[in-house]
Amino acid sequence: MLKEERQQHIISQINIHNKVLSTDLSAQLNVSEDTIRRDLNELAELGKIVKVYGGALSKSFHYPFSGREIYNKDGKKEIARKAVGLVEDGMVLLVGGGTTMIELARIFPENIHCTIFTISPLVGLELAEHPNIAVNLLAGQLAANSHIVTGSQVISQLSEIKADLCFLGTNGISITHGISDSDWEVVQVKKAMINSASKTALLSISEKLDSMQKMKICNLSAIDYLLTDLDPQSVLIEKYASIVSVI
Template sequence: MLKEERQNHIIKQINLHNKVLSSDLSIQLNVSEDTIRRDLNELAEAGKILKVHGGALSKSFQYPFQENNTYAKDSKKEISRKTLNLVQNDMVLLVSGGTTMIELARMFPDNLSCTIFTISPLVALELAEKQKVNVILLGGQLSKSAHINTGSLTISQLADIKVDLCIQGANSISIDDGLTDSDWEVVQAKKAMLRSAQKTAIVCIAEKLNSAQKLKVCDLNALDYLITDLNPTDRLLARYTEKIKVI
């Protein structure tokens, strides 16, 4: 594989999953970690990614957010529009973090009244602009890569609430592996969110379907809704509709 092809693959993986590890890229591309580190350095110097210890982050996670840095922005807006159809007045919601959740917060109607718990300071700031939304930010240790609060304090607070609907972003999702992620602390927070909700909706751009990370959050049958940018009748979603309601 040529260097340009390798670096294009790296950029796509970073944009899809927000964070990648050098060790994982080395295995995927069958090259040394030194080669991956050189690629990441070049891409960071070119302003295409954000290099961090052990890997890299998408520029979508650079704060303050720039509109043109959000990967698949139109798809995430379509997902947000669909997700809002599940929200009714006076509901209690629990929302995770990520760029799709930020788009959802921005699109939240001004006339919709509800209470929203979130583990994302950035989502909380976006929702704070909505006059009829009561926003409760759950505390904890801030993950510098995921920009959400994690750890024992977050999980303890989540255990004390019961919400009508939990809305989570997906790092990876597949029929066989279910919902997966690459960060242990993020996985524990997501599991605690599932336990706090009567129903859970997973939002996911189509490019993340049929992908898997090393750490499992849950099986598909533990979820209630899968919301993507595709039409629910799309062939790519056929097997998912057998296990979960697809919107």
């Protein structure tokens, strides 16, 4: 594979999954980790990615308020529109982090009265001016890469909440491996969020379908709704509809 092709694959994986690990890219592309590190350094110098220890982040994930770099922004807006349709007046909601959740916060209807708990300061800021929402930011250690709070303090607080609905993002989703992520601390928080809600809606761009990260959060059957940018009747999502309600 030519260097240009290899680097395009790297950018594609970073855009889809927000974060990639050098070890995973090395295995996918069958090249040395030194080669991957050189690629990441070059892409970072060109301003196409954000290099971090052990891998890289997408620019839109690391700088979500810039707006210009958001990957598949139209798709994420469509997912957010579908998510709003699940919200009912008076609900208690749990909301995760990431660019799709920020899009959801931006279009939240002003006539809806509800209480929201979130692990994302960025989501909380977007919702702060909403006239009819009580926004509660859960406390914990702020992760520099994902901009969400993690740790035992967050998990303890989540154990005291019983939300009507949890909006959750993911880095990987497949029939066989379920919902997965590449960060152990994030996995623990997402597990706690699912346990703290009566129902869970997974928000994911369709390009993440049939992908798997190394750390499992839960089986697909633990999720109540799957919201993507696809038409629910699409053949690309047909197999998921037998396990979870596809919207």
